Amino acid sequence: MEPLQVIRTSQPKSKPNEGELGFGKYFSDHMFVADYTSERGWQNARIIPYGPISLEPSAMVLHYGQEVFEGMKAYRGMNGEINLFRPEKNIQRMNMSCDRLGIPQVDPEWMLEAICKLVEIDSDWIPQRVENSLYIRPFIIATEPCLGVRAAKEYQLLIITSPVGAYYSSGMAPVSIYVEDHYVRAVRGGTGAAKTSINYASSIKAQEEAKRQGYSQVLWLDGIEQRYIEEVGSMNVFFKVDGEVITPELNGSILPGVTRDSVIAMLKHWGIPVTERKVTVEELFEAHRQGKLEEAFGTGTAAVISPIGAMKWGEQSIQITEGHIGEVSGRLYDSITGIQQGKIDDPLHWRYLIG
Known part of the structure; x- marks a missing residue:
């Protein structure tokens, strides 16, 4: 692999x-770029000033959607150290997404080195407040100029970073969700398990309908029978029913979330029963009727834990935890963010120290 070139901004x-960061609104001074050709593989890795990229109008990503991306964060610890959270899992998932979209995979060590070097160069963009972080967005696009439905022969890998504020700027509060029983997000054998823009584009219309009805997120059902719970918004989802935490099993149409995996591991570490299996929307509403639906929450990089306080399915609406944060939801949020920020011990060795 060629040595990494670095051109710093002038x-x-x-x-x-820091109090006005929001999410994904500001971008740091530099970005990582590497090119791929079928003859030479990944090459010309460089860190350059952040700025526009040049694409042919016939670039295949614009016509056939060959694109994958990831989302992760860098955190400033209590003693000023810089941490990543399980970066190897994000890189592993990116390669899984590449495989599904017919995109060449990346060497995990090379990718991690690129991420670390970019974060080091723009380390002054990592917020000082421990509740804030530097969001890292690696993505790969097909750049070959060709109008033909096939895998491209040329690609570009880019990594950009963005300082982001705390997801819950005014305190964590339960969200309301709308069970979508008309549109579907993905089907088994499709691209639901890949992190690719086409999955998100197809979710926008349903999300707009949910907001029109006063709900903040969509709860997606399976694409065949439209009975089985899959994801909530762009997050994985968990339900605590009669003392047991349940999450939909990975079936090929559900994204294998890094936070999802972390939650399952943490619950097992605490000795709390957790099961991955099929779960229907009928089962959840029946559990609520019986007083057994104790908590519900989504998991993802942006929010970490997003408690669910209300659900609407057809003409039925239910309240969960009476608008309060559930005990398990709150404990998970405090523990995972505490590990990420270096505030508490890291019993499962998830922190990755840069430098």
């Missing part, structure tokens, strides 16, 4: 106020 940008 015009550093001013940093935004």
